[in-house]
Amino acid sequence: MLVLKNLKTEYQTNPIGLDVANPAFSWILESDREGTLQKSYRVLVSDSDEVIWDSGLAQTDQSAYVEYKGPQLEPSHVYQVQVQVTDNHDETAEITGQFETGLLNPSEVEWKWISHSEDLGTVPPVYVREFSLENPIKSARIYATALGAYELELNGKKVGDYFLAPGWTSYHHRLQYQTYDITEELASKNTLKMTVANGWYKGLLGFAGQSNHYGDQVAALAAIRLEDKNGNVRWIFSDEEWQYETGPIQLSEIYLGEHVDYAAGPKPRKSVTLFEHGKEMLVAQENEPTRVVMELSPIEKIITPKGEVVLDFGQNLTGVIKCQISQPKGTEVILSHAEVLDKDGNFYTENLRAATSQDHIIASGGIDTFMPKFTFHGFRYLRVEGLVDDIDLNDFTACVLHTDMEKTGDFVSSNKLVNRLYQNIQWGQRGNFLDVPTDCPQRDERLGWTGDAQVFASTALFNFNSALFFRKWLRDLKVEQNEQYGVPHVVPNILGNQDGAAGWSDAATIIPWELYQAYGDKRILEDQYSSMKGWVDYITSKTQNGIHLWQQGFQYGDWVALDKEESSDRVGATDVYFIASAYYAVSTKIVADSAEILGFKEDASHYQQQYQAILSDFRNEYATRTGRLVSETQTACILALYFNLVEDKDRSRVMETLVTNLNKHKNHLTTGFIGTPYLCHALSENGQHELAGQVFLKEDYPSWLYAVKKGATTIWERWNSLKEDGTFDESGMNSFNHYANGSIGSWMHQKLAGIQIVEPGYKAFRIQPQFIQGISWVNASLQSPYGLIEVSWRCENGQIQVDVTIPANTHAYLVLPEKEEVLELGSGHYHYEYATTTDLSVARYSMDSTLKEILDQPLAVEMLESYMPGMTTNDMIEFAYNLTVNELLVNMPPEGKQLFEAVLAALNQAE
Ligand code: BGC
Numbered sequence: 001m002l003v004l005k006n007l008k009t010e011y012q013t014n015p016i017g018l019d020v021a022n023p024a025f026s027w028i029l030e031s032d033r034e035g036t037l038q039k040s041y042r043v044l045v046s047d048s049d050e051v052i053w054d055s056g057l058a059q060t061d062q063s064a065y066v067e068y069k070g071p072q073l074e075p076s077h078v079y080q081v082q083v084q085v086t087d088n089h090d091e092t093a094e095i096t097g098q099f100e101t102g103l104l105n106p107s108e109v110e111w112k113w114i115s116h117s118e119d120l121g122t123v124p125p126v127y128v129r130e131f132s133l134e135n136p137i138k139s140a141r142i143y144a145t146a147l148g149a150y151e152l153e154l155n156g157k158k159v160g161d162y163f164l165a166p167g168w169t170s171y172h173h174r175l176q177y178q179t180y181d182i183t184e185e186l187a188s189k190n191t192l193k194m195t196v197a198n199g200w201y202k203g204l205l206g207f208a209g210q211s212n213h214y215g216d217q218v219a220a221l222a223a224i225r226l227e228d229k230n231g232n233v234r235w236i237f238s239d240e241e242w243q244y245e246t247g248p249i250q251l252s253e254i255y256l257g258e259h260v261d262y263a264a265g266p267k268p269r270k271s272v273t274l275f276e277h278g279k280e281m282l283v284a285q286e287n288e289p290t291r292v293v294m295e296l297s298p299i300e301k302i303i304t305p306k307g308e309v310v311l312d313f314g315q316n317l318t319g320v321i322k323c324q325i326s327q328p329k330g331t332e333v334i335l336s337h338a339e340v341l342d343k344d345g346n347f348y349t350e351n352l353r354a355a356t357s358q359d360h361i362i363a364s365g366g367i368d369t370f371m372p373k374f375t376f377h378g379f380r381y382l383r384v385e386g387l388v389d390d391i392d393l394n395d396f397t398a399c400v401l402h403t404d405m406e407k408t409g410d411f412v413s414s415n416k417l418v419n420r421l422y423q424n425i426q427w428g429q430r431g432n433f434l435d436v437p438t439d440c441p442q443r444d445e446r447l448g449w450t451g452d453a454q455v456f457a458s459t460a461l462f463n464f465n466s467a468l469f470f471r472k473w474l475r476d477l478k479v480e481q482n483e484q485y486g487v488p489h490v491v492p493n494i495l496g497n498q499d500g501a502a503g504w505s506d507a508a509t510i511i512p513w514e515l516y517q518a519y520g521d522k523r524i525l526e527d528q529y530s531s532m533k534g535w536v537d538y539i540t541s542k543t544q545n546g547i548h549l550w551q552q553g554f555q556y557g558d559w560v561a562l563d564k565e566e567s568s569d570r571v572g573a574t575d576v577y578f579i580a581s582a583y584y585a586v587s588t589k590i591v592a593d594s595a596e597i598l599g600f601k602e603d604a605s606h607y608q609q610q611y612q613a614i615l616s617d618f619r620n621e622y623a624t625r626t627g628r629l630v631s632e633t634q635t636a637c638i639l640a641l642y643f644n645l646v647e648d649k650d651r652s653r654v655m656e657t658l659v660t661n662l663n664k665h666k667n668h669l670t671t672g673f674i675g676t677p678y679l680c681h682a683l684s685e686n687g688q689h690e691l692a693g694q695v696f697l698k699e700d701y702p703s704w705l706y707a708v709k710k711g712a713t714t715i716w717e718r719w720n721s722l723k724e725d726g727t728f729d730e731s732g733m734n735s736f737n738h739y740a741n742g743s744i745g746s747w748m749h750q751k752l753a754g755i756q757i758v759e760p761g762y763k764a765f766r767i768q769p770q771f772i773q774g775i776s777w778v779n780a781s782l783q784s785p786y787g788l789i790e791v792s793w794r795c796e797n798g799q800i801q802v803d804v805t806i807p808a809n810t811h812a813y814l815v816l817p818e819k820e821e822v823l824e825l826g827s828g829h830y831h832y833e834y835a836t837t838t839d840l841s842v843a844r845y846s847m848d849s850t851l852k853e854i855l856d857q858p859l860a861v862e863m864l865e866s867y868m869p870g871m872t873t874n875d876m877i878e879f880a881y882n883l884t885v886n887e888l889l890v891n892m893p894p895e896g897k898q899l900f901e902a903v904l905a906a907l908n909q910a911e
Pocket of ligand 1 (some may be wrong): 439449492559733738
């Protein structure tokens with residue numbers, strides 16, 4: 001039977017407050033019959049039972065982003081949507097939903113900006129409006145926004161569940177307003193309060209310690225729309241009739257935390273003043289709001305060696321604490337947040353730099369329920385000071401905050417460390433997708449660093465549906481880009497004008513391209529095309545003497561790579577202009593391909609030619625005639641291979657260089673932000689997949705699993721944020737929640753699970769799992785725009801089993817492990833089972849670290865020394881380096897074998 005599911009309007013289910021002139025509808029087909037495809041659709045949009053748009057019968061398999069093409073939509077209006085589909089088996093199905101428009105022309109609404117003239121110091125104002133209902137109400141909405149961060153309260157209860165509204169945008173160009181349904185919340189007499197704190201608008205932001213980036217006065221804008229049973233509408237706008245007061249919040253800043261005084265009594269209300277500010281920058285909320293998406297209880301109370309009371313939430317997260325305290329009136333309780341404890345087990349906050357991240361509560365004397373409203377912290381540990389009695393763990397909850405995107409992807413395998421790594425990658429995204437993609441959520445930064453977002457995007461789009469999140473952010477990028485400086489390093493840009501930098505500013509081209517690939521929504525390319533092209537033209541303006549290379553200006557290079565001794569520039573050893581020119585090629589190719597897709601023929605051919613010219617100049621400048629690169633770092637080789645920058649004849653030479661370089665480092669990476677995302681891809685795609693597996697599964701520094709073994713619950717900024725000896729990297733830049741190196745996620749989905757896009761949006765995809773030693777099964781899933789894709793493979797006990805799920809209205813190309821044939825499959829569930837001689841149970845490459853641990857056992861050392869007399873510890877590691885544990889055991893004399901097995905068993909147990 002055919003059923004339709006997930007009817008979405010602009011990626012959302014039954015949204016309200018939508019200001020999109022031609023919203024797009026998407027739905028999913030599900031059927032128990034194999035090979036189901038959509039044959040036709042019909043979409044009907046109605047206004048109170050009257051059809052206002054009928055798409056007609058569209059003979060097409062398009063089931064995503066079908067745009068509304070009817071008459072102009074009315075503001076604050078509900079429309080019903082009905083989708084009828086016929087599939088290739090002639091089955092039919094239907095789904096219905098609705099959407100509600102927002103103000104559509106918010107600048108023309110009669111709402112007025114209100115503020116206050118008195119100096120309130122750090123105390124946020126609370127704007128108040130009382131109103132009574134004249135008639136019974138059928139529907140009520142509040143539209144609101146602020147210069148600052150705001151929260152609404154109606155009759156003593158928070159309105160909606162948004163956090164840090166109106167979100168962070170390039171406020172002078174674009175300021176979102178939000179829509180709330182308050183129909184059920186109204187009483188006959190009502191009090192609406194709107195607290196406005198500094199937020200990103202006026203608060204302290206950036207490492208330069210600056211406030212007032214957008215303005216030095218907070219203000220509010222609100223409109224209440226009341227519709228009675230007869231359809232009569234009454235509006236209440238923010239205007240001079242409103243008053244203001246102050247509440248318990250004394251200070252609230254994103255970096256500093258929130259201070260509340262529940263003992264302070266109410267202050268008299270005063271009249272608001274009107275505030276001069278335009279409305280032309282208003283836009284409706286564009287992405288999913290920031291919400292509390294999860295709550296965690298503390299797993300342990302710790303008394304540190306210094307005697308501090310610390311709660312451990314077991315997970316490094318971004319959010320706030322909710323707590324209940326009953327303390328004598330006036331007692332001050334201080335909550336401090338930290339990501340890690342130091343070597344001695346003491347609370348460690350130095351890596352927060354100037355972000356104090358402390359909440360202060362002054363008790364009322366009764367029961368106080370505290371949860372900050374206008375700040376957030378990056379933390380795992382909470383230090384609690386000031387309680388007069390013993391702490392009760394049940395009174396404290398960590399509320400995880402992020403943009404409430406739909407979780408779409410998952411990955412689990414036979415390797416526990418790898419699974420933790422995967423969770424860490426997802427936690428990295430949770431922690432840093434808080435309205436804008438931030439570098440980190442804890443120190444005095446938390447900025448929309450373009451480079452970090454660019455390298456992580458492909459992984460991010462698999463894990464959570466980030467279409468709206470990035471669409472909003474890219475619009476900010478576009479308005480902040482200009483001809484003179486190109487694309488900023490952070491978006492929204494609070495760092496001021498700086499020339500664009502490679503890898504960072506390329507977010508302008510790469511992210512729209514990745515979005516188009518992952519979701520198949522061509523509108524993202526249409527929206528961003530001028531920005532994409534503008535960025536490439538900017539780079540062209542930096543080329544000199546007719547040579548198509550970018551060889552001037554400031555660059556971040558291969559940021560925080562390990563191949564150059566730590567220096568203040570942190571750019572790594574790869575020639576920074578090699579990287580810049582490589583990205584010039586990549587971005588130009590993306591613009592050429594996008595122009596082709598959008599039907600801009602002239603541009604397509606212009607940028608295609610430009611791309612060829614860059615390639616040719618790149619090869620002349622950076623590769624010798626025999627295929628040597630001028631920069632022979634891992635990252636240079638990776639970029640040359642992954643981005644096809646060298647001629648085919650030279651690929652094997654570059655690959656050899658990469659392999660030799662890795663071998664010299666005992667198959668460890670030395671890459672920074674730029675090389676890391678593609679290292680394993682480059683190896684897997686060039687005949688060295690097994691080596692990719694070895695690098696990936698390294699457990700000692702530097703590696704992804706090193707951090708996991710050190711107890712990481714998120715991705716670190718540095719490969720050695722926490723060093724072997726338990727001390728921290730002290731460069732002043734040491735975040736424990738920095739998703740950039742989590743970019744390995746894309747290799748895990750694409751190569752280990754084997755899910756690869758063939759047609760945008762996974763309309764067609766390839767499934768080609770590739771084994772590595774040390775992982776004997778993988779289960780991965782993706783909620784794609786067409787439905788659920790699942791891949792499970794297992795290679796154990798001489799058997800390979802593969803199970804795949806292919807959603808309706810798509811098809812897949814399956815290449816089974818150890819087989820050559822490409823199977824073309826329509827939708828359905830498929831199971832394969834066949835014999836193999838492959839044994840994946842043991843990771844060769846984990847041998848050196850396992851051996852190191854074994855060598856820590858005195859008895860083992862004694863045994864090994866008698867087995868290999870005269871060998872140094874390093875020699876032994878070298879010897880064992882290329883053996884699996886099994887092979888080593890086979891080579892052992894019986895007494896050694898027994899001992900070895902005992903040590904291994906103990907080690908496994910310890911894990
Ligand atoms: C951030 C990075 C960012 C970088 C720019 C740092 O302070 O945390 O992740 O990309 O600056 O190089």
